[in-house]
Amino acid sequence: MNESKPTDSVAYDYAAAIFAAVGGLLFGYDTGVISGALLFIKKQFALSVFHEELVVSVVLAGAAVAALTGGRLSDRLGRRATLLLTSALFITGALICALAPSATVLIAGRVIVGLGIGLASTTVPVYISEISPARSRGWLVSLFQLAITLGILGAYVVDYSFSGSQGWRWMLGLAVVPGLLLGIGMLVMPETPRWLAQHHRSDQALRVLEKIRGGRGVAEEFAQIEATLAAAEEHGRLSDLFSPAVRPALVIGIGLAMFQQITGINTVIYYAPTIIRSSGIPTASGAILATAGIGLVNVIMTVVSMWLIDRVGRRPLLLAGTGGMVVTLGALGLLFRTQLHGGSLAMFAVVILMAYVASFAIGLGPIFWLLISEIYPLKIRGGAEGVAAGTNWCFNFLVSLTFLSLIQSVGPSDSFWLYGLLSVAAWFFCYALVPETKGRTLEEIEASWRATTRASVAR
Numbered sequence: 001m002n003e004s005k006p007t008d009s010v011a012y013d014y015a016a017a018i019f020a021a022v023g024g025l026l027f028g029y030d031t032g033v034i035s036g037a038l039l040f041i042k043k044q045f046a047l048s049v050f051h052e053e054l055v056v057s058v059v060l061a062g063a064a065v066a067a068l069t070g071g072r073l074s075d076r077l078g079r080r081a082t083l084l085l086t087s088a089l090f091i092t093g094a095l096i097c098a099l100a101p102s103a104t105v106l107i108a109g110r111v112i113v114g115l116g117i118g119l120a121s122t123t124v125p126v127y128i129s130e131i132s133p134a135r136s137r138g139w140l141v142s143l144f145q146l147a148i149t150l151g152i153l154g155a156y157v158v159d160y161s162f163s164g165s166q167g168w169r170w171m172l173g174l175a176v177v178p179g180l181l182l183g184i185g186m187l188v189m190p191e192t193p194r195w196l197a198q199h200h201r202s203d204q205a206l207r208v209l210e211k212i213r214g215g216r217g218v219a220e221e222f223a224q225i226e227a228t229l230a231a232a233e234e235h236g237r238l239s240d241l242f243s244p245a246v247r248p249a250l251v252i253g254i255g256l257a258m259f260q261q262i263t264g265i266n267t268v269i270y271y272a273p274t275i276i277r278s279s280g281i282p283t284a285s286g287a288i289l290a291t292a293g294i295g296l297v298n299v300i301m302t303v304v305s306m307w308l309i310d311r312v313g314r315r316p317l318l319l320a321g322t323g324g325m326v327v328t329l330g331a332l333g334l335l336f337r338t339q340l341h342g343g344s345l346a347m348f349a350v351v352i353l354m355a356y357v358a359s360f361a362i363g364l365g366p367i368f369w370l371l372i373s374e375i376y377p378l379k380i381r382g383g384a385e386g387v388a389a390g391t392n393w394c395f396n397f398l399v400s401l402t403f404l405s406l407i408q409s410v411g412p413s414d415s416f417w418l419y420g421l422l423s424v425a426a427w428f429f430c431y432a433l434v435p436e437t438k439g440r441t442l443e444e445i446e447a448s449w450r451a452t453t454r455a456s457v458a459r
């Protein structure tokens with residue numbers, strides 16, 4: 001029988017979550033690193049504007065495709081096998097980019113990296129969610145968002161360090177290291193007990209549960225998983241997504257995915273130096289330093305959110321964070337209308353941008369990825385999470401593509417007010433539809449959707 005002490009098992013569970021979260025590090029790093037590398041790539045391959053746009057955006061397009069299709073892959077192959085595939089894609093993509101003899105090969109490498117990011121975004125949150133105990137699932141899944149923010153910050157630092165030597169190959173190639181870490185981690189970590197139970201591997205599922213819970217409450221948890229599977233009406237098909245018991249969760253996932261992007265976070269993450277320079281910081285290095293400061297705020301406030309998420313719950317943080325985004329975007333729009341210019345305009349802009357990113361990091365940032373790993377029934381969890389993640393990538397692509405033209409056509413003030421208005425809509429959406437999932441097991445959440453559907457059918 002089980003001999004592991006509870007403390008060992010907690011450590012094992014945390015280790016599995018941390019290894020999987022490395023997928024987030026690659027997500028953040030690979031989306032963040034290109035802004036600094038692009039300058040030198042452009043020079044080396046004499047890129048046209050079209051090719052330049054391709055180098056940047058094929059990652060987002062690849063991620064969208066992989067997220068939309070990859071969720072079903074994790075339902076079929078398993079979470080762990082999909083993460084092993086993800087690691088292989090990251091390593092291959094990074095090597096191709098680093099060694100690329102031409103722009104075409106580089107673009108092919110970026111597509112492969114994009115596929116890896118998409119698979120990571122559908123699989124990592126689900127993997128962590130399914131191995132975590134209900135009481136700490138919030139902060140454990142949010143390790144994924146923390147890793148994204150650390151990846152973005154790491155990318156700024158690496159770009160800065162290699163810019164002197166124009167070392168764009170190193171910038172892109174260094175992603176091999178976390179890629180390897182993810183692969184090695186997943187080789188030694190287990191498949192999730194929930195996926196195993198669903199695929200009729202009860203003995204293995206029990207063994208993994210024993211190991212990650214140290215024997216505590218294992219029989220109850222296993223019985224709850226089996227009972228939920230028996231009660232499930234889904235068959236693991238795409239059409240299940242539209243069944244009455246899943247539809248509300250589908251709407252929430254897609255809505256949150258859209259709002260996480262159309263409220264403008266990546267205009268700041270990808271274009272912060274441009275925004276800051278346009279507000280009056282004279283030197284590029286000053287703008288980069290301010291950008292690194294914003295990246296640091298993103299990391300710190302994600303940690304704060306993780307500390308609060310299992311204590312105060314998802315809804316209060318989501319509403320407070322989105323409210324903060326409304327206020328800060330309003331203030332930013334106002335700032336660009338004032339007569340301020342030069343140093344003082346730039347200083348205010350940086351402070352408000354930091355407050356905006358802090359609001360995102362407390363709420364919509366981590367909580368989107370957390371909720372989409374919690375709210376779907378086990379039988380279609382991967383596929384449904386993939387639809388939400390894929391939607392997120394499509395809107396990310398759209399906003400990144402249109403931001404500069406938007407600023408050019410209506411100016412920064414109206415642009416930020418537009419994102420502010422969309423944040424107001426996001427707030428009402430969260431207020432009206434998002435459920436509280438704090439402290440409930442995945443099985444309890446699944447049962448509550450079914451109960452609601454039955455009640456509305458009976459009415």
Ligand code: BGC
Pocket residue numbers: 145148149152260265266269298364365366392396
């Ligand atoms: C979003 C990314 C964004 C990042 C910033 C993530 O939750 O999905 O698009 O770049 O947060 O921290």
